Amino acid sequence: MTFDFALAWTSLPALLNGAWMTVLITVSVMAVGAVLGFGMCLVRMSRNRALAAIGAAYVAVFRGAPSIVLLYLVYAGLPQLSIVRDTPLWLLFASPLFCAILGLGLNHSAYVVEILRGGLSAVPAGPVEAALALGLPPRIVFVKVRLPMAVRYGLKAYQNEVLIFLKSTVAVGAVTIADLTGAANEIFAMTYDPFTPLVTAGAMYWLLTNGLRLGFEALDRRLNRHLAATVPDRRPATVRRSRPGLSLFRQPLVRRLPAKPAARETH
Amino acid sequence: MGPALPIPTPTPAPQGAGTRLRTRAAIELRDLRKRYGEQEVLRGVTLTVERGEKIVLCGPSGSGKSTLIRCINGLERHDGGTIAVNGVTLEADGRGVQDVRREVGMVFQHFNLFPHMTVLENCTFAPRQALGLSAAAAAERAMHHLARVRIADQAGKFPAQLSGGQQQRVAIARALCMDPRIMLFDEPTSALDPEMVAEVLQVMEELAAQGMTMLCVTHEMGFARHVADRCVFLDGGEIVEQAGAERFFVAPESDRLKRFLRQMLH
Ligand SMILES: Nc1ncnc2c1ncn2[C@@H]1O[C@H](COP(=O)(O)OP(=O)(O)OP(=O)(O)O)[C@@H](O)[C@H]1O
Numbered sequence: 001m002t003f004d005f006a007l008a009w010t011s012l013p014a015l016l017n018g019a020w021m022t023v024l025i026t027v028s029v030m031a032v033g034a035v036l037g038f039g040m041c042l043v044r045m046s047r048n049r050a051l052a053a054i055g056a057a058y059v060a061v062f063r064g065a066p067s068i069v070l071l072y073l074v075y076a077g078l079p080q081l082s083i084v085r086d087t088p089l090w091l092l093f094a095s096p097l098f099c100a101i102l103g104l105g106l107n108h109s110a111y112v113v114e115i116l117r118g119g120l121s122a123v124p125a126g127p128v129e130a131a132l133a134l135g136l137p138p139r140i141v142f143v144k145v146r147l148p149m150a151v152r153y154g155l156k157a158y159q160n161e162v163l164i165f166l167k168s169t170v171a172v173g174a175v176t177i178a179d180l181t182g183a184a185n186e187i188f189a190m191t192y193d194p195f196t197p198l199v200t201a202g203a204m205y206w207l208l209t210n211g212l213r214l215g216f217e218a219l220d221r222r223l224n225r226h227l228a229a230t231v232p233d234r235r236p237a238t239v240r241r242s243r244p245g246l247s248l249f250r251q252p253l254v255r256r257l258p259a260k261p262a263a264r265e266t267h
Numbered sequence: 268m269g270p271a272l273p274i275p276t277p278t279p280a281p282q283g284a285g286t287r288l289r290t291r292a293a294i295e296l297r298d299l300r301k302r303y304g305e306q307e308v309l310r311g312v313t314l315t316v317e318r319g320e321k322i323v324l325c326g327p328s329g330s331g332k333s334t335l336i337r338c339i340n341g342l343e344r345h346d347g348g349t350i351a352v353n354g355v356t357l358e359a360d361g362r363g364v365q366d367v368r369r370e371v372g373m374v375f376q377h378f379n380l381f382p383h384m385t386v387l388e389n390c391t392f393a394p395r396q397a398l399g400l401s402a403a404a405a406a407e408r409a410m411h412h413l414a415r416v417r418i419a420d421q422a423g424k425f426p427a428q429l430s431g432g433q434q435q436r437v438a439i440a441r442a443l444c445m446d447p448r449i450m451l452f453d454e455p456t457s458a459l460d461p462e463m464v465a466e467v468l469q470v471m472e473e474l475a476a477q478g479m480t481m482l483c484v485t486h487e488m489g490f491a492r493h494v495a496d497r498c499v500f501l502d503g504g505e506i507v508e509q510a511g512a513e514r515f516f517v518a519p520e521s522d523r524l525k526r527f528l529r530q531m532l533h
């Protein structure tokens with residue numbers, strides 16, 4: 001089993017095509033997940049018992065079902081219903097791409113609901129009460145104080161979820177879409193070399209996930225620059241306590257802030 | 268700076284929905300009641316704060332001081348009695364709450380600044396969103412009040428970069444940016460390191476000297492003696508005693524206040 005560089009090179013266009021499909025689906029699912037997830041989170045957190053129950057059921061169903069099952073259901077199951085088959089909706093559901101984005105989007109949005117809900121309930125009451133006490137309407141308090149803080153609390157969990165579902169997009173092969181894995185498989189079928197195309201595809205997934213990770217980290221630094229400014233003093237306690245004149249190396253009395261936001265430990 | 272205006276004796280007016288009390292008092296509480304489940308936290312508090320008056324409210328932990336303050340601007344709903352702020356009635360169902368909040372600013376024990384906004388943004392946020400001020404006008408107003416609390420040079424920083432005393436002064440400036448006629452303080456110096464208490468009290472004393480109506484929960488006796496027109500002792504959800512600062516601290520009448528003051532001095 002050797003890596004065939006020539007084959008990798010000639011199959012690059014086909015793999016890049018597949019990778020493009022993977023990116024397209026990922027970005028679309030993220031958009032669907034953001035919209036549905038936000039909306040259903042409000043439903044889930046509604047004070048109205050019935051609405052909250054609907055939200056809880058939504059999460060239970062779409063988070064509980066494997067995405068491939070959801071894909072099959074949307075692609076093959078829903079068109080059995082006459083409301084889908086005999087109406088213009090059919091135009092949408094006849095498209096595998098639409099079904100893939102909807103199926104994965106339902107699954108992803110259920111996670112977004114829970115991540116956002118966790119973030120919202122982690123927001124301390126203090127700043128929210130302060131905003132209300134200033135006479136701001138509750139809607140503005142939610143949009144400008146509670147939500148921005150919740151997004152910051154939830155960002156790490158959201159990043160994890162996006163990276164996981166990016167890799168789970170391989171399931172779209174089930175509804176005949178040729179994504180990155182599909183393209184690699186096709187080359188395998190034609191050349192009987194499983195190793196070269198799959199390793200190349202694996203490297204592309206690696207690039208995608210790490211590109212995404214870097215993007216999230218940049219976003220995190222930007223959103224949390226108000227925290228980056230307060231660098232905890234990580235010097236050993238003995239050094240921290242010692243007077244500057246007594247230590248071996250000159251310690252500035254006031255620890256200067258780094259020019260760039262300090263790299264926070266990445267988990 | 269005592270009450271300057273003649274005070275009409277509060278007549279027990281009929282209290283219907285939307286009633287506007289035609290009194291001149293800044294805050295008028297009548298038989299205010301609040302319960303959490305079974306526990307009655309405010310048991311009929313009647314208190315009038317005249318315009319320009321400074322009142323210090325103190326009492327043991329759990330006596331209902333925070334609850335009283337928070338009922339006045341509708342952060343808690345009251346269960347009985349009436350609340351009127353500058354003649355605007357705050358109904359138990361929450362009607363009138365936005366009008367009341369326009370009149371009163373509040374300062375919290377734990378500052379409660381918006382952590383993701385700079386000091387300047389903390390101060391311009393409400394004037395822009397609630398009063399519709401332009402960015403420039405809001406910034407000008409914010410800088411004026413930040414200068415008043417002597418922290419204008421930190422306007423570009425985030426709250427986490429400031430000391431507790433600085434954060435509390437920003438919180439005061441933030442409240443002032445909405446031009447309140449009345450300021451409520453809930454133990455504004457209790458969460459501060461001792462060396463930062465003075466800078467916050469000084470700002471509050473200046474505010475008092477400029478004629479602000481203040482209702483302040485604090486156990487800072489020095490502040491009470493300098494500033495308070497009246498000290499009110501709350502215990503078990505009731506006002507047990509009220510008097511001018513000197514008499515309050517030197518010659519308390521009730522045993523409960525005597526006991527409380529003895530404990531505070533230890
Ligand atoms: N949200 C709440 N739910 C239930 N009980 C509450 C709530 N808030 C306050 N209480 C209770 O009401 C009583 C009065 O509380 P409050 O915070 O007003 O006291 P306080 O005088 O401000 O005390 P402290 O000096 O400790 O701040 C306490 O017994 C407290 O346990």
Ligand SMILES: [Mg+2]
Nearest residue numbers: 332333334454
């Ligand atoms: Mg309290």
